[in-house]
Amino acid sequence: MHPEGTFDLYDATEQEAGSYTCVAHNLVGADLKSVMVSVDGYIAELSNQPVHVFISSVQSHSVRVSWESSGGLVSQLEWSVFADSVMPFTARLPADVRDYRIRQLKPSTCYRVCVEVQPGYSRDCVNVTTKEAALPRRKTESWDGLVMASCAVFFIVVAVACSLVYTSLYSQMFVQETDRRSR
Incomplete structure (x- = not known):
C-alpha cells in the first residue's frame, strides 16, 4: 500500500x-x-x-x-x-x-x-x-379496558342490588319479630 x-x-x-x-x-x-x-x-x-x-x-x-x-x-x-x-x-x-x-x-x-x-x-x-398495516395495539387494548370496566360496573351493580335486597329482607324480618314480641 x-x-x-x-x-x-x-x-x-x-x-x-x-x-x-x-x-x-x-x-x-x-x-x-x-x-x-x-x-x-x-x-x-x-x-x-x-x-x-x-x-x-x-x-x-x-x-x-x-x-x-x-x-x-x-x-x-x-x-x-x-x-x-x-x-x-x-x-x-x-x-x-x-x-x-x-x-x-x-x-x-x-x-x-x-x-x-x-x-x-x-x-x-x-x-x-406491501402488506396492509397491522392495527395498532393501543386500539385493541382500549377495547380490553372498556370490556373490563363494563364488567366491573356490572358486578358492582349486582353487589349493591344484593345488599339492598338483603337489607330489605332483614329489616322486614326484624319488624315482624318486633311485632310478634309486642303482642
Missing part, C-alpha cells in the same frame, strides 16, 4: 482475474468502486446469463429482494412507487451481495424494484405490493 492510496498485487494468477470491489469508509459515509482486474492480459469472461430478481419476503413496511446473477459484478438496486414519475431510490451494492431488505416503505403500496448488474450488462425488475 502506497501513501497516496494505491497498492500493488504480487503473484496473481489467471484464476484471480475478475471483478473486485473496494469499499472506503470515513466519518461522512462510505463509497464503493468496482474494477475488472486482468492478469497478464487474461480477463475473466462475463457470463451471458441474465440477472433474475425475485421477492423473498413482504411485510407492511419492508420487502426482501433477492437476485441471481453469475456476472460477479456490482449490483445497483432501484425501487420506486409503481407508476410514479418520482426519481427512484437507489443503492449500490458490492458484487457478493445478492439479497437486500428495503425498509421504510408505505403499507398497501405497489413498488417497482429493479436490479442492474454492472450498468448496461443485465437488468431485471419485479412489482411488489
Whole structure:
C-alpha cells in the first residue's frame, strides 16, 4: 500500500482475474468502486446469463429482494412507487451481495424494484405490493379496558342490588319479630 492510496498485487494468477470491489469508509459515509482486474492480459469472461430478481419476503413496511446473477459484478438496486414519475431510490451494492431488505416503505403500496448488474450488462425488475398495516395495539387494548370496566360496573351493580335486597329482607324480618314480641 502506497501513501497516496494505491497498492500493488504480487503473484496473481489467471484464476484471480475478475471483478473486485473496494469499499472506503470515513466519518461522512462510505463509497464503493468496482474494477475488472486482468492478469497478464487474461480477463475473466462475463457470463451471458441474465440477472433474475425475485421477492423473498413482504411485510407492511419492508420487502426482501433477492437476485441471481453469475456476472460477479456490482449490483445497483432501484425501487420506486409503481407508476410514479418520482426519481427512484437507489443503492449500490458490492458484487457478493445478492439479497437486500428495503425498509421504510408505505403499507398497501405497489413498488417497482429493479436490479442492474454492472450498468448496461443485465437488468431485471419485479412489482411488489406491501402488506396492509397491522392495527395498532393501543386500539385493541382500549377495547380490553372498556370490556373490563363494563364488567366491573356490572358486578358492582349486582353487589349493591344484593345488599339492598338483603337489607330489605332483614329489616322486614326484624319488624315482624318486633311485632310478634309486642303482642
